[in-house]
Amino acid sequence: MASSSKEPAAGRSKTVKLTGPEQVALFLKELEHPLKDEIEEVRKIILSAADDITEQIKWNAPSFCYNRQDRVTMNLQGKGCFRLIFHTGVKVKEAAATEPLFTDTSGLLEWITGDRAVVKITDNTDNTDLELKRAKLAALVARRMKETVQS
Structure with a gap:
């Protein structure tokens, strides 16, 4: 998916870079996924967890940042589920x-390594998985963002 668009300006093309929220909105608008409603709801939950959380598209999925550092990235590849990857950024830490x-x-967290964990949101017809996790997820995101700011 492109994160920029072309606009003609006096006979020339000008590349306009989309903001992070614009990137995510366009991505979600074009997304075909069986859990699209849940993905959009989780986006709202994450963004509401703290005022200074920002978003962008990273690794072909919505990614959420704190202090300009990626901290939670969606993995939309699962069948009947999607995952939230809680991490400390793109660079591997020497002393992970x-x-x-x-x-x-x-x-909610399944720890993969000491600095990487996963929350799985599953497909269910009555949407109870997300409803049961909603409050815990918002609190977890807020805590994770603040506690890993120095990581």
Whole structure:
């Protein structure tokens, strides 16, 4: 998906870079996914978790940043589910934590490494999976963003 568009200006083409929210809005508008409604709802939950969370398209999916650092990225490749990848950014840390960066009191995170965890949102016809996770997810995102700001 392109993150810029061409506009004619006095016989020339000018590239206009889309803002992060514009990138995500266009991406979601064009997205064909069985859990599109849930994906859009999770986007709202994440953005409402803290005032200074921003968004962009990274790795062909919505990614959410805190202090200009990617912290949560959607993985939309699953069948009957999608995942939220909680991480400390794109660069591999030399001394990546072997223990989780913090204690997950929500029970939502599945730790892959000490600095990378996953929350899985599953497909269900009555939407209870997301509804059950909504409050915990918002609190988890807010905490994760603030606690990993130095990571």
